[in-house]
Amino acid sequence: MPSTVDDFCQRILEIDRGIRFAGIASSSGRLIGFAYRKGLKPLLTKEESETAVLQSLMRMNMRATLEPKLGRTIYAYTLYGKVKRATIPIRESSRITHIFMISFDLGIKHEPIIRDRIIPRLDELFS
Numbered sequence: 001m002p003s004t005v006d007d008f009c010q011r012i013l014e015i016d017r018g019i020r021f022a023g024i025a026s027s028s029g030r031l032i033g034f035a036y037r038k039g040l041k042p043l044l045t046k047e048e049s050e051t052a053v054l055q056s057l058m059r060m061n062m063r064a065t066l067e068p069k070l071g072r073t074i075y076a077y078t079l080y081g082k083v084k085r086a087t088i089p090i091r092e093s094s095r096i097t098h099i100f101m102i103s104f105d106l107g108i109k110h111e112p113i114i115r116d117r118i119i120p121r122l123d124e125l126f127s
Helices: 005-013 046-070 110-124
Strands: 019-026 031-036 076-079 084-092 095-104
Touching (some): 005 019, 005 031, 019 046, 046 095, 095 110
Antiparallel strands (some): 019 031, 019 095
């Protein structure tokens, strides 16, 4: 297990230079750990980031209502004009306990990074 959640987020940033931000929030919407790429000027203030976390949690919980028919949400992805963002639910049994949020530069191929290099590491967090 990583020494801290912040350390885990920092190690995720090291996967690819196109990763801008990695953060983990509790199901109550509290950001419990995060890291920004070195030298990066964040697009959102701390308050705006907290709002984004709450919005992501609400959307993730709304998606859960369709999971009995569609299958579990693996991750959700949004393309903005300045950044790509993905949210990955972290579950204990069927309940979402945390979300992992990550942002990428626009030119990055995010799918293989998320599926092959990030999701397999999430088990380290709470094991």
